[in-house]
Amino acid sequence: MNQPKHHIFVCTSSRINGTQKGFCCTKDSAAVARRFQEEIEERELEGEVTVTNTGCFGLCEKGPVVVVYPEGVWYGNVTPDDVETIMEQHIEGDEPVQSLMI
DSSP, X not given: OOOOSEEEEEEOOBOTTSXXXXXXXXXXHHHXXXXXXXXXXXXXXXXXXXXXXXXXXXXXXXXXXXXXXXTTEEEOSOOHHHHHHIIIIIIITSOOOGGGBO
């Protein structure tokens, strides 16, 4: 397995016991994670970009929270509509989306 160029983490409010509850979950963060996966597939970036759903990052008031590594860029209040912009500008263009950064 190759190491991906980018790893995208999306808070879906998953708890250790597997339940989803919390702010990001109520703000449709699962749809954000799904949209990232769809964009990765549509852009044929499998293997180069990985998306993982996570538990709480502790910034609930800014959720849904998305973190992109290796840069360590944090995005807040991300909606499914923001995913295309993040993919185009940050993932493919190497320029973080300033308006979404926290």
